[in-house]
Amino acid sequence: MQERLLEVRNLKKHFNTKKGLLHAVDGVNFFINKGETLGLVGESGCGKSTTGRVVLRLLEATDGEIIFEGKDILQFNKQQLREMRKEMQIVFQDPFASLNPRMSLSEIIAEPLVVNKVFSDKLEMQKRVKELMDTVGIAERLTNAYPHELDGGRRQRIGIARALALNPKFIVQDEPVSALDVSIQAQILNLMDDLQDEFGLTYLFISHDLSVVKHVSDRIAVMYLGKIVELSDYNSMFKNPLHPYTQALLSAIPVPRIDIKRERILLEGDVPSPINPPEGCRFYGRCQYRQEICRQKTPELRDMGNEKYVACHFTGDLRPASE
């Protein structure tokens, strides 16, 4: 069996809002093996980005365990947390907001090195910064440039270089390409692929774009309203989706081909509010297969064999709702 780098157990993150308790992440379980990419997909507001931030302790979890290399990082003290930060990094969605506009590119890339006092020698540090810029494909002459002088693609490369600076083992990729144009997006995806091979990185890849997630992931978890509804390797996810939400989601993707016409499942209505969600299956209101039990009991993520997990009462036995 492969070695697990990260395991998340019953992770919860609730926010207090004026309107009530927002269940952003509500009992999420998954693991990531060393060197693989786990794709986390879902629509806006499903809690995927919050999950990414809680895993890195950028937000404090409400409940649960996050086991990284055998230790629960939620129990870490300040010192241990600092050490952990060197192992786990993040690349953000917005290449404009994630770089401090008042810092030059080299300052941005060097920040992790400065903060963690990696080098005592300034020249050594500059050498490392150059090396990182080279790794992500940024020309050396841009060392003293400022973020506002760069396009989105180059900024995202800087964000990646910053994440790589401390030689982490694990990187959360939070929608790293969704703000970029297609041609640039492909460049960045290839770069991340190369980096993974070269440095043996493990990724948690968060995205709303199923095509991209399928391309980069070994396994995929689908989130809906704070819960994972289906988790399996990418092949079986796309060939044989079991959860009604996954089925609808996959069928909704517009495919850039004219030779393939796909059956489309149109969902009714919008995603309900994550504030004070009722008991029962979160997908209940929009599911065409719903039964009485779905309203009363929250389905657990069940092991269906072959490392496929589904949270549905009627997995494999879906019948249209009789109302």
Place this chain on the structure above:
Amino acid sequence: MKDNKNLLEIKDLSIHYITDDGTVRAVEEMNLEIGVGETLGLVGETGAGKTTTALGIMNLVPNPPGKIIGGEIVFEGEDLVKKSQSELRKIRGNKISMIFQDPMTSLNPVMTVGDQIAEVVKLHQNVNAAEATERAMEMLEKVGIPGTRHKDFPHQFSGGMRQRVVIAIALACNPTLLIADEPTTALDVTIQAQVLDLMRNLKHEFNTSMIMITHDLGVVAEVCDKVAIMYAGNVIEYTDVKRLYTSPKHPYTIGLFGSIPDIESDESRLKPIKGLMPDPTNIPSGCPFHPRCPKAMDICSQRKPKNTEVEPGHFVKCLLFENTEK
């Protein structure tokens, strides 16, 4: 191509933005046509000139700094470029209407959605207030929103629902041409599917022609009959959907297809286009794509490619194909 009578013909249209930093050639010598009931996809990345084209047709390009430099926009036999603002106002929202990208910002936050639909009805149809409201409720029902919600304000709707309201405004006067500027880009996949489905049905029902502006080749495959691919202000390839997806010709089009992950097959690596979009105030000489083109020749940096018909109804602006014509 279909031998329908053309509803809209764009001939040699050029639109420039004249700014302090230089002139942006947002649209350069564009030639397009749309038949009755047809859907044209306008595809390109940020800054390709898609939205400017749309605003140009409506004659809503912000001026200054934007200006229609030359060309004709012939709509139902009449050139829109030559029309006065008051003549244009009778066409806008009536015969040609538009759906914008961001449903969160394209509705007036302090007006009820019913009033916003009724406004366009009152402007173009000879109806009183009660009839206009009636029509607004009818339109809401058409786009899948209970008519009783016409007194609600935009903030009481989700993004997908707001886009439905925008569609209701656009279709309220039975336009003959609908311009949709990235209508689903801001929406989630499942909501996008709902909205696209709705648009397809309504387009059918009203027999409206449509220009669908998008960067998503998947959306194009789904709803369009014809496609124009834009790069740096130029339509570099223009043909029907079938030809474009089975035998794309322009290196940029091929590059675009190579950049998107294909959900139906397993590719281990993407084949992206190298380099970056050019600076809009400083477009490369010759073919604007030549610095990024894998098949660039010496001449590409020197001469602008002409629009070449490589096979009937398949136009490409690329020097690779200019000789094959002769």
Place this chain on the structure above:
Amino acid sequence: MSKIKTSNNQEEVKAVSKKKRSPWVEVWRRLRQNKSAMFGLAIIGLLVFCAIFADLIAPYGIDDQDLRARFITPSRDYLFGTDNFGRDILSRIIYGSRVSLQVGFIAVGISALTGGALGAIAGFYGGRLDNVIMRFVDILLAIPGILLAISIVSALGPGLQNVMIAVGIGSIPSYARIVRASVLSLRDQEFVEAAKAVGANDFRIISKHIIPNSMAPIIVQATLGVAGAILSAAGLSFIGLGIQPPTPEWGSMLSSGRQYLRDYWHIATFPGLAIMITIFALNLLGDGLRDALDPRLKS
């Protein structure tokens, strides 16, 4: 190593030809293009010059009384005329720039530092601390600024120092609010999260990431605030609660010219003009700074 290299010649050439500019240099470049802001800056420069070299520039001494030359209307000897004691008004205005600039800058210093610190703490730490600070600010805000200054002066008594303190305290709330709002919006920015993710501590985050990025609104507010402070101080002096004669303060000069308004208009007019031009210049500069610092106007 990495197979993708940015190899767009066009872009490379462009980037090389463009000099690397830090954001502050960029702001200064934009400000320089703004003619009215530069005009404002020039006037302020002139005022500072007057204040520093008043002894050399002023044609007459600060308290030179010439009882034979009372109430002289503007003439070649006395450009702005003389007052009821026969003092040269121009000279007193030149000396007065010292007082006004001093009041303006020190009062703003007091309010920007205290208000800024309060706002930053409230915004960054949030929670109960935020609540306590902002309720205090609410209370101060319930009293119109000039009234607050009047009450403070009436408690402390008149005089230059007390006026500066009173005017300074009067505008603490606005700085606290501006800084808090700016810190709140910055606190959730991704680059602050990124700094947290690499292990940066609060001190580094505040000093390296929050403060440099929240400077823009503070600078604008401070520039306009100097104008406001000068105006308030002059107002206090005008009603006799501020700086007392014979100190050549513009507001009190104006006030003492008031009783001769019907016959000798120049005594009250020129000090008022001096105030107006100073405020006008500061406002021009403040507006220019606001535009230069607002990245949205770049397009």
Place this chain on the structure above:
Amino acid sequence: MHKYILRRLLMLVPVMLGVTLIVFTMMHFTPGDPAKIMLGESAPEAEVIKLREELGLDDPFLVQFGRYVFNAVQGDIGRSYTTNRPVAIEIMERFPSTLKLAALGVLVSVSLGIPTGIISATRQYSLFDNIAMVAALLGVSMPNFWQGLMLILFFSVQLKWFPSSGFSTPSQMVLPALTLGTSSAAIITRMTRSSMLEVIRQDYIRTARAKGQAESIVINKHALNNALIPIITVIGLQFGYLLGGAVLTESIFSIPGVGRLMVESIKARNFPVVQGGVLFIAITFSFVNLLVDILYAFVDPRIKSQYK
């Protein structure tokens, strides 16, 4: 909505208590013995001590403050040292003039500022816009006490159109209202312009134009309704400044208002009156701000639904 208003009213209580505490503290620690002020410097020591005892001036600070608040709630905010009349009555006599002055000031500023701002915004960088903006900047820069004097010089001394003092006839009110309103008018002009410019850039304005709507309706209906939201806040704040600014205006035009009463009282060290005046204006200002917030809900449906 009712619940919201009630909550806001309740929130005023601690704010007012805070204002009282601040003002009371300042007056308390101001040098000068109230008893001596009341009796005059030459009063015999024994009488001063007796009065101090009567007034409770030797009690601990908190006891005095508590007594003040206790009495204030019942409408008693002390007696004037100089006239020995209740402060509340003295202020109430003068308050209508101040309120009228401030209201006229707001009227001047709104009726000048909003139209100018709209025209400026719709014709950005035109001659009108340039002139209006310079004028507005001058308006902001002009000290209103100086402007008042200049108006007197020109309109009463030279032209003799309006009287230079008093505040009972309409012609007496013209100059004070102009004096007080000018700088606010300038501020509102600038605010209206920038708010309109901001709104005109919005997508929904493009939507309105795409409907074929006439430009004048796009501006006056779609844009203005949205631009008004921040303008209303500014008007509310301006009202506060005008109440404060009235102090100066009243002393220029010899208007018997609260402001002038306070200035006189400060000079006479008549602290109860000063204290009462500040409290009174703070309460008025807070109520105006509350009104503005309620008005908001009518202009902006997004806010209204928050209060439900």
